[in-house]
Amino acid sequence: MAIATLKMLTLDSSDASRDAKFWSAVLGWDVAADGDGYAMLTGPDHALGFGTLPDHEEPGWPNEHGTKQFHLDLAVDDLDAAAAEIVTLGGTLPDEQPGETWRVLLDPSGHPFCLTKAENWG
Structure with a gap:
């Protein structure tokens, strides 16, 4: 029996908005959020997040x-x-x-x- 279910993977990024657009085009997932150094895609069962780090x-x-x-x-x-x-x-x-x-x-x-x-x- 699983303890948890994976719902989202978040990646450190040098530009969250750019990376969300890139992965949206690759995966065909919608950009659900984009702003203030963070972006998120939603897919059929999971989400993919991106957080901008200035020193990435x-x-x-x-x-x-x-x-x-x-x-x-x-x-x-x-x-x-x-x-x-x-x-x-x-x-x-x-x-x-x-x-x-x-x-x-x-x-x-x-x-x-x-x-x-x-x-x-x-």
């Missing part, structure tokens, strides 16, 4: 020093097409990639996240 430091990729902080795995039908579209939204596709069945990208605040093939999730 990017976790970096590749992650050689264990500073990644978190990462999301997102299922997509076409890795290359999805990566290209995310880059047009402000994401970055680093040169260093750890494998062929997923792509690591960085959001505008430098948080790494992975695109994986939807077919691998069953």
Whole structure:
């Protein structure tokens, strides 16, 4: 039996409004709040929040020093097409990639996240 249910994940950001717009476009979720250094998206079952920190430091990729902080795995039908579209939204596709069945990208605040093939999730 679960003790709690995850309802929202909040990420530190260098620009909460910018990151909310980026992730809204990537996930298709609505921006429910945006102002005063905080923004929040609402999805079908969860929410994703962003808090601006003036001294935010990017976790970096590749992650050689264990500073990644978190990462999301997102299922997509076409890795290359999805990566290209995310880059047009402000994401970055680093040169260093750890494998062929997923792509690591960085959001505008430098948080790494992975695109994986939807077919691998069953």
